[in-house]
Amino acid sequence: MxxxxxxxxxxxxxxxxxxxxxxxxxxxCPDPDSPAFEVTPHKTVAAxxxxxxxxxxxxxxxxxTYEFExxxxxxxxxxxxxxxxxxxxxxxxxxxxxxxxxxxxxxxxIPVAPYRAVETIADLEAAIDAxxxxxxxxxxxxxxxxxxxxxxxxxxxxxxxxAELSPKPLVLEAFMPFEKEISVVVARNAxxxxxxxxxxxxxxxxxxLFTSTVPADIPPGVEKHAAMLAKVIVVALDYVGVLGVEFxxxxxxxxxxxxxxxxxxxxxxxxxxxxxxxxxxxEQHIRAVVGWxxxxxxxxxxxxxxxLVGDEVRIVPSGLDGNTQPHLYGKTExxxxxxxxxxxxxxxx
Amino acid sequence: MxxxxxxxxxxxxxxxxxxxxxxxxxxxCPDPDSPAFEVTPHKTVAAxxxxxxxxxxxxxxxxxTYEFExxxxxxxxxxxxxxxxxxxxxxxxxxxxxxxxxxxxxxxxIPVAPYRAVETIADLEAAIDAxxxxxxxxxxxxxxxxxxxxxxxxxxxxxxxxAELSPKPLVLEAFMPFEKEISVVVARNAxxxxxxxxxxxxxxxxxxLFTSTVPADIPPGVEKHAAMLAKVIVVALDYVGVLGVEFxxxxxxxxxxxxxxxxxxxxxxxxxxxxxxxxxxxEQHIRAVVGWxxxxxxxxxxxxxxxLVGDEVRIVPSGLDGNTQPHLYGKTExxxxxxxxxxxxxxxx
Numbered sequence: 001m002x003x004x005x006x007x008x009x010x011x012x013x014x015x016x017x018x019x020x021x022x023x024x025x026x027x028x029c030p031d032p033d034s035p036a037f038e039v040t041p042h043k044t045v046a047a048x049x050x051x052x053x054x055x056x057x058x059x060x061x062x063x064x065t066y067e068f069e070x071x072x073x074x075x076x077x078x079x080x081x082x083x084x085x086x087x088x089x090x091x092x093x094x095x096x097x098x099x100x101x102x103x104x105x106x107x108x109x110i111p112v113a114p115y116r117a118v119e120t121i122a123d124l125e126a127a128i129d130a131x132x133x134x135x136x137x138x139x140x141x142x143x144x145x146x147x148x149x150x151x152x153x154x155x156x157x158x159x160x161x162x163a164e165l166s167p168k169p170l171v172l173e174a175f176m177p178f179e180k181e182i183s184v185v186v187a188r189n190a191x192x193x194x195x196x197x198x199x200x201x202x203x204x205x206x207x208x209l210f211t212s213t214v215p216a217d218i219p220p221g222v223e224k225h226a227a228m229l230a231k232v233i234v235v236a237l238d239y240v241g242v243l244g245v246e247f248x249x250x251x252x253x254x255x256x257x258x259x260x261x262x263x264x265x266x267x268x269x270x271x272x273x274x275x276x277x278x279x280x281x282x283e284q285h286i287r288a289v290v291g292w293x294x295x296x297x298x299x300x301x302x303x304x305x306x307x308l309v310g311d312e313v314r315i316v317p318s319g320l321d322g323n324t325q326p327h328l329y330g331k332t333e334x335x336x337x338x339x340x341x342x343x344x345x346x347x348x349x
Numbered sequence: 350m351x352x353x354x355x356x357x358x359x360x361x362x363x364x365x366x367x368x369x370x371x372x373x374x375x376x377x378c379p380d381p382d383s384p385a386f387e388v389t390p391h392k393t394v395a396a397x398x399x400x401x402x403x404x405x406x407x408x409x410x411x412x413x414t415y416e417f418e419x420x421x422x423x424x425x426x427x428x429x430x431x432x433x434x435x436x437x438x439x440x441x442x443x444x445x446x447x448x449x450x451x452x453x454x455x456x457x458x459i460p461v462a463p464y465r466a467v468e469t470i471a472d473l474e475a476a477i478d479a480x481x482x483x484x485x486x487x488x489x490x491x492x493x494x495x496x497x498x499x500x501x502x503x504x505x506x507x508x509x510x511x512a513e514l515s516p517k518p519l520v521l522e523a524f525m526p527f528e529k530e531i532s533v534v535v536a537r538n539a540x541x542x543x544x545x546x547x548x549x550x551x552x553x554x555x556x557x558l559f560t561s562t563v564p565a566d567i568p569p570g571v572e573k574h575a576a577m578l579a580k581v582i583v584v585a586l587d588y589v590g591v592l593g594v595e596f597x598x599x600x601x602x603x604x605x606x607x608x609x610x611x612x613x614x615x616x617x618x619x620x621x622x623x624x625x626x627x628x629x630x631x632e633q634h635i636r637a638v639v640g641w642x643x644x645x646x647x648x649x650x651x652x653x654x655x656x657l658v659g660d661e662v663r664i665v666p667s668g669l670d671g672n673t674q675p676h677l678y679g680k681t682e683x684x685x686x687x688x689x690x691x692x693x694x695x696x697x698x
Contacts, residue, residue, distance in 0.1 A: 012368070016365055016368055016369065016388075019361070019365055019387065019388045019679065020365065020676050020677075021675065021676075021677055022665075022676075022677025022678060022679040022680075022690060023677075023679070024387050024679065037390065038368065038373050038389065038390065039365075039368045039388055039389065040387065040388065040389075040390070041386065041387065041389070041390045041392070043390070275627060276649070278624060278672065278673075278674045278693075278695060279674065287666070292666040293666055293667065293669065295674070296671045296672055296673075298698075300625070300649040300650050300695075300698055301649050316371075317636070317641040317642055318642065320642065322645045323627065323645055324627075324645075325627045325628065325644070326370065327369050327370075327371075328369075328370055328371025328372075329371060330368065330371040330372070330373065331371075341371060344627075346627060346649075349647075349649055
């Protein structure tokens with residue numbers, strides 16, 4: 001019995017993958033309408049700080065994982081004392097805080113954009129002096145899908161950006177003139193096996209992932225380098241599970257890579273694996289967290305994943321082309337900006 | 350909400366496919382330990398003749414399908430009066446009775462092995478005179494996995510075979526000197542769209558499917574002919590859903606085909622589709638029964654499906670090769686002869 005914190009679409013897809021491997025899942029989520037509750041009879045509807053509910057959940061499962069990186073540290077600690085928590089609490093600590101994440105990456109010689117910690121408006125002025133403009137001011141915690149960040153193009157915008165963003169502290173990042181964004185989904189299991197899926201080239205729209213195209217249009221050496229950096233990260237974290245690594249590709253005579261961010265979980269930009277890999281990212285994560293050998297991430301075809309956001313979900317089923325595999329998340333209410341599903345489109349066999 | 354009669358592995362895999370399409374499932378099964386109960390929170394544990402339970406089940410769902418062909422006729426009739434039952438009751442009537450099935454196929458000029466109805470021992474003697482020996486005596490109803498049949502090689506075995514088999518009536522079939530068995534899984538939806546997966550070459554062991562190999566080692570013309578015959582069958586039945594058709598390949602200068610039997614459901618010999626097709630047989634069945642367009646059954650790689658029966662399941666996970674996708678059914682008790690799971694092995698990309 002695998003316990004999963006979070007009942008959204010990622011938790012749902014993890015539960016479906018676990019079921020294919022003959023395993024049972026128990027979903028813990030405060031929202032009674034969670035999509036993942038529809039794919040298992042075992043659930044807990046409770047707040048993440050409800051210790052009685054957490055204790056009963058831990059008693060009911062053999063291992064615990066999660067679908068989102070913002071699991072409160074106290075929750076992670078409480079659960080990890082009772083049952084194996086995979087990925088571990090250190091992966092959460094690093095990825096929940098942009099400063100900790102950049103500090104960790106830099107300490108492993110993984111290239112990241114130049115940055116400065118910003119606690120006061122004076123810090124921000126000094127950071128602008130050091131990094132130049134444009135630059136991006138971000139909260140260190142709880143940002144996602146473009147929330148919690150502002151681009152500063154003129155020094156006159158600094159004060160309002162500082163005032164607007166919370167919680168503090170913030171971080172100012174140099175604005176990288178990147179050519180494209182790619183990502184690598186990598187897995188490591190408890191025995192230390194490490195395997196990466198092919199890199200995807202990602203396009204965002206309104207800060208939400210719009211398409212992931214595989215193979216990415218990058219030189220083979222750059223793709224190999226991205227996979228290597230992703231593997232270095234999971235080894236350095238003594239990580240167990242699947243991790244998503246987003247990179248900027250910086251143009252140049254030889255394009256270079258910088259890590260934008262890491263996510264200690266299955267990743268939107270890995271949804272394409274379900275259509276064309278013998279082992280998809282969800283199965284790979286389950287294999288890792290239960291102590292199985294990792295599966296084969298090799299890819300059988302070229303593919304584009306397209307997100308279905310809000311009303312776009314209405315193209316299913318009649319607007320689907322051949323060569324297309326839909327995946328809907330079972331959300332009953334369509335809202336603007338809500339991720340409702342995705343499609344995987346085979347572009348070349 | 351899709352209602353599924355039967356809570357075994359086929360019902361479970363149908364429920365998982367429905368979930369990927371964003372749909373909910375309600376499983377109806379008398380066995381409280383049904384594997385399919387682990388992949389949805391909606392279930393009814395009741396006998397198939399419990400009309401109160403059937404009525405409540407029908408009220409709770411939008412459409413009803415099933416994982417096994419031996420749904421009692423009264424159950425099918427009761428449900429079909431309340432909600433759409435797909436495939437329809439005529440498909441059940443034909444496939445539940447070997448005589449009705451052979452009569453139907455012969456009426457559509459689909460080749461079947463010569464046969465005679467056997468109600469009395471005198472019928473059996475006359476049938477042996479007509480068909481010769483060896484021949485196979487079978488119950489007309491409730492046979493599966495080799496149960497309910499006996500090969501008669503000598504006339505002296507006739508009386509004991511007749512006495513042993515029940516329920517009566519029986520059917521005697523000429524023993525076909527077939528070279529191999531193949532099967533085609535075909536789908537038809539309510540709009541009349543028809544699509545077939547590639548043929549699989551099947552090997553049985555102790556009357557249980559052991560391997561399905563795709564592509565089958567048969568001439569292209571024979572495979573095309575098999576697909577055509579499968580399509581003729583679903584059109585003739587005005588069928589909605591996925592149907593499995595088993596063929597004998599009879600050797601000769603030009604090999605010919607005879608239909609062994611049909612199954613109005615997803616089929617063991619179609620499990621390979623999950624690994625290498627953009628739309629697998631389970632999704633195809635769900636698409637058909639809910640009124641969606643059919644998906645693309647094209648195959649991305651060569652594959653062998655191997656059943657895991659009884660203790661064989663213990664090869665998972667440590668005995669798995671690369672190139673292998675396991676699928677376990679979540680059955681808690683391992684018993685000899687019990688289908689515990691299967692693996693799909695990619696043999697050529």
